Amino acid sequence: MPFQPVFLVTDVLIYVLLTAAIAFGVYASRREHLRAPWRQVARRPLAMAAMVILSAYVFIGLLDSVHFRERLPDQDQYSSEVLSLLDKIATPLRTRVEKTYSAPFAVHGFTKETVEHPDGSITREYPRLLYGGAHLEDPRDRTADIVKRGAVATLEGGIVWVFLVGAFVLLWRRPGEQFMHALRRLARGDSDLPWRTILVTIGALILVGSYSVNMALHYHILGTDQVGQDVFYKSLKSIRTGLVIGTLTTLVMLPFALVLGVMAGYFRGWVDDVIQYTYTTLSSIPGVLLIAAAILSLQVYMANHPESFETVVARADTRLLFLTIILGVTSWTSLCRLLRGETLKLREVDYIQAARALGVGNVRIMMRHLFPNVMHIVLITVVLDFSGLVLAEAVLSYVGIGVDPSMDSWGNMINSARLEMAREPMVWWSLAAAFVFMFGLVLAANLFSDAVRDAFDPRLRK
Amino acid sequence: MTKALLKVEGLKTWFDTPEGTVRAVDGISFELRRGETLALLGESGCGKSISALSLLQLVPEPAGRIVAGRVMLGDQDVLAIPERDMRKIRGRRIAVIFQEPQTSLNPVLTIGTQIREALPEGFSDRRARERVVALLTSVGIADAERRYHEYPHQLSGGMKQRAMIAMALASEPDILIADEPTTALDVTIQAQILRLLKELQQKTGMAVLLITHDLGVVAEMADHVAVMYAGQIVESAPRKTFFAEPRHPYARKLFRSLPSRFKRGQALDAIPGSVPSLAQAFHGCRFAERCDQAWDLCRQKAPRWINKTESGVRCHLYDPDIPTTEAVAEAPSAPPSTKDAPPSPAGPANEVLLRMTDLKVHFPIHKGVFRRVVGHVKAVDGVSLEIGKGRTLALVGESGCGKTTVGKGILQLIRPTAGSVTFDGEELTALSERALRPMRRRFQVIFQDPYASLNPRMLVGDILEEGMRAQDLGGHPQDRAARTEALLRHVGLPAEARNRYPHEFSGGQRQRISIARALAVDPQLIVCDEPTSALDVSVQAQILNLLKQLQDELGLSYLFITHNLSVVEYLAHEVAVMYLGRIVEKGLVHEVLESPKHPYTQALLSAVPRIDTDTGRKVIRLEGDIPSPSNPPAGCHFHPRCPEATAACRESYPGPSRFSATHETCCHLYATGANTGKRD
Structure with missing residues (x-):
C-alpha cells in the first residue's frame, strides 16, 4: 500500500459526529415537527449565506481530518510524518518554507541579510525570497503579474460559477419551464428557498478560492511567519482545530448535561439535590483555573511518557482532545440547568402524567417524552455555544494553556504574533490572517445560530 | 330608540399568514346604545375578540390589517384616527377588560399606581389618590386604602378582575368592552363580577360590549345578542326573542347541544364537525357543512342578511326571495335518539x-x-x-x-x-x-x-x-x-x-x-x-x-x-x-x-x-x-x-x-x- 491510514482520536470522534448529524438529518426529514423549523431556517437568506460559508469551513476541516502516513520511497517503511488530505493537496504551500518573515505578496525578505555577490563583494540587502515571486525575472514586474493573475482568476472563477448556475437552473426549473424564464425567476428571488442568495455566496466563495489557488502557488498571499511557514497554509490548518474545539466540546458535554439535567428535573428529591450541588460546585470553580490545572498536568504526563505517543501529531491530538474534554466539563452546567428547569415544567404536563398512568417506565418516559421535547433547547445551546468555544480556544492558546504549540491554531498564531506587533515595521499579517479566518467562522456561526434560535424557540414562534 | 353610541359597519379584519389570508372578521355590523349591553356570542376562533380589538385599532400588526368598514363613535370614524390620537379614545372613551386578570396587571407595580395611570390627566397627587380609592371601593374591594399599596400577587383572581374593572372605569368611559371577563373565574366569583358590572352600568349608563361563549352569561347580562360564526354575525336579536326563539340553525343547535338534566339518558344533539378554518374563501353559507337543514343552495350561495325591525339573521331559510318549497320545510327539531342510550337508572350503586x-x-x-x-x-x-x-x-x-x-x-x-x-x-x-x-x-x-x-x-x-x-x-x-x-x-x-x-x-x-x-x-x-x-x-x-x-x-x-x-x-x-x-x-x-x-x-x-x-x-x-x-x-x-x-x-x-x-x-x-x- 502506498500509504497507511492513521486514525487520530479526534478524527474518529469527528466521523462519529458527522455520522450522527447525517443520521439526524435523515431522521428529521421524515418527521414534520422536526422538518418545519429547519424549513423556516432554510427560508432565511442570511442564514443560508452563513450556512454556505460554514459548509466551506467544514469541508476544509474534514479534508484535514483524514490522516495517513506515506510509504517512504524504495523502502518497506512508512514515513513518521502524519499527513492529512489537506496537507497533500496543499503540498506546495506546506513545503515552500522561507527563512523567516515575509510580507504578503512580497518578493523580498522582511529583514536585511548579508549577501555575498558572485564578484566577491558583500552587501546588506533584502534578499529575494526562495519561493515567493521566484518566477519573476525582475521583481518590478510584480504588480503587473498580480494583476494578470487576478484577471485570470476572475475569469476562471466566473466561468465555473456560470456553469454552476446553469446546471442548477437546469435541475431546478419546473417541468416544461423555459431555461431563460427559470433564470429570470431565480434572479427575481421568486423561489421557496433563497437560492439567489445561496448562489451568490457560492460565487463569492469560488472567486476567493480561485484567487487563492492562482496566487498562492507563486506568492505567499498572507506572508510567512517567523520560521518562514506560509501563513495562509497555517490559517487553513487552523480551521480544523477551531471546528474540533467548537463541536467536540459539545459532544463531550451533551451526555452530562442531557442525562443529568433531565434526571434532576424528572426524579426530583435527592437525585435533584445531588445533581444540583454537583453543578453548582463545579460552576463556582473558575473555569480557567480548572483548564490550566488539567492541561499542565497533562503536559507533565506527556513529558514523562514520550513512548505513549507514536508521532508528534498524535501527541498534539491527545492534548486537543483533553482540551475539548476539560472545556466540556466546565461548560455543561448552564445547559444542565436549563434542561432541569424545562424538565421540571414538562414532568407536570398532562401527557407525561398520562404516560405514568399507563404504567410506562421511567427510562421510557425520559426517552420518548422528555428528550424529544427538550431537544430544541439542546440545539439552540449547541449552535450558540459553538462560536463562544472557537473564541475560547484562541484565548486559551494565547494564555498558553490551549492546544499544543506544534499544532496550528488561530490562538497559537495570535500568540506567536503578539511580540512582533511591537516591531518596526510591524509584522501584522499573522494576526490579521487569524483574525479574518476566525471572524468569518464566528460571524457565520452566529448568524446561523440566530436563525436556528428563532425557528426553534417556542417563545419566539407565533 | 336612542341614537347609537357606537356603530360598526361592515368591519373586516384579515390576517396574512404563511398559510394564506385568514379572514378573522369578515364584514360585521352592529350598534351599541347608551346603557345597553350587547353580547357577542360565539365559539373560539370565530373572530369575536379580534372584532373588539379592531374597534380600538389594536389588531396585532403587521400580520393583521383592517381591510374595510367603519366604526362610528358618535360622528367620528375611529378607524380613520391616527395612532397618536387613538390614545384619547382608548381607555378614555372605550375601555377594555380582558379575560386573564393574572396577565393583565403588571406584577411589579402596586394596584394603586396602575389604576392611577389610567386616570385622565390633570389630577393633583392627593385628588388622584382619593379618586383611585373611591374607584376601588366602587368595584367592591374592601379596605381600599390598604389595597392601594398592594401588588397584584397579593390579590385573588376575583379581586384582580375587580381591579381591572376599576382601571377601566377610571376615566368614565362611554363604552366598556368586556372580553370574556369571567371565563377564568369560578362560578361564585363570576356571579360577583357579573353583578358588579350590572350595577356599574346602571349607575354610569355606559354601554357594554360583552364578548362571551357562555349562553348562561348572555342570558344573565345582555339586552341584545349577536351570534358570531366563522367571522360573521349570523343572528342578532333582543335577548328575550333570542332565548324564546333562536332562528339561525346554528343558534338553535347550540341550545340543543347544551347538556342539562332534562336530557339525561339521551344523546345530546351535537353539532357535527368543528368551526371551519377561516383561511379559505367561502362560497356558500359558512355553517352549511355542519347544518342539518342545509340544501344545495346553502353550499353555492352565501346567504344575505335578512333584517327585521330589531333582529336579523343570515340564513336562506328566512329569505323571502327564496321559495320555501325549495327549502327543507322547517325541520322539526329531530328528537335526539333515545334508543342507543337508554336512561341509566339513578338508583344506588350495586357493586363498588x-x-x-x-x-x-x-x-x-x-x-x-x-x-x-x-x-x-x-x-x-x-x-x-x-x-x-x-x-x-x-x-x-x-x-x-x-x-x-x-x-x-x-x-x-x-x-x-x-x-x-x-x-x-x-x-x-x-x-x-x-x-x-x-x-x-x-x-x-x-x-x-x-x-x-x-x-x-x-x-x-x-x-x-x-x-x-x-x-x-x-x-x-x-x-x-x-x-x-x-x-x-x-x-x-x-x-x-x-x-x-x-x-x-x-x-x-x-x-x-x-x-x-x-x-x-x-x-x-x-x-x-x-x-x-x-x-x-x-x-x-x-x-x-x-x-x-x-x-x-x-x-x-x-x-x-x-x-x-x-x-x-x-x-x-x-x-x-x-x-x-x-x-x-x-x-x-x-x-x-x-x-x-x-x-x-x-x-x-x-x-x-x-x-x-x-x-x-x-x-x-x-x-x-x-x-x-x-x-x-x-x-x-x-x-x-x-x-x-x-x-x-x-x-x-x-x-x-x-x-x-x-x-x-x-x-x-x-x-x-x-x-x-x-x-x-
Missing part, C-alpha cells in the same frame, strides 16, 4: 369498584436554608367516596378545592399522605411502584387541556400503542396496529389518523385521541379531569355523547371532575361537592341538585347562570374568595362565606348528617338531631 376512605394528600411547605417543613397544604383532607361499576361519580368544586388532587391520588400519580384507596378489593396505597404498574391498566385518566395531553413529537399511533406496549397487551406489532385502528374508529376518528401528528387535529379530535389512549388498555375506571371545559359547547356535546356511549357499551366507571354543573346533571349518577379539600355534600344526582342541603351547594347551584333566567331564580351571592388550603379557617371551612353561619360553625368541623341512604352533608345546620342518633 373503587372505595376511598379518609384519603388525605398533604403537600409540605418548606422554608429556610435547611428546607424545614413549616406547614402543610392540605389539598385533600379526609375524602371518602365510592364509585360503583358502570357508574359516574361527579366531583364538583371550584378551582383550588383539591378535586384534581383527588383524581391524581386515586391514580397514585401523587401518593396519598394517609387513607386508603381500594380498587376492586386491592389496596393501592400499599403497593410499590413496581407492583402498581400492571394494575395501572385498570384505571386511566383523561385530562382537561387537549393541547397538553398529547406529546407533540409522537405519532398518534405511537401514542395509542404506548400503553399497550407498557402493559404488554395486544401481542404482535400488526395486532397492535389493528387494535389502534379499531380504537380510532371507535372514538369516531379515521383509521389513517394513526400516521399523523397531534397538531393536525382540532381540540375535540385530540380529546378523542386522549380517550382512545385511555381505552387502549381496557380500563374499568376512567378519571375524567374536566374533559370538556376547554372545548366549545358544540364540541363538548360530541365528547359527552362519546363518553356516555362508551359507558353503555363497555360498562366503564367514571370519576368526572368538573365545575360545570349542567354537565353533572346530564351525565352523573352521583355527585360529591368539594370545598377546601373536604366533601361537604354527596348523594345521588337528583338528591343533591334538586334539594341541596349544604349552604355551599345551594350557593354554587344558584350562582350558575341559567338560560331560563326569567323563572325568578334567587341567587345566593357568596362574598369573598376561597381561603388558602394551607391555612383553612377554624371550624367549618365554609363559615367565613356562609350566609347562615352560627357560633358553632366557628368552633368545630361539622360531622356528617344523613338524609337518605345515599345523601349526606357536613353542616351544623342539620347536626342537632343527627349528631347523636344517626352517626353509626
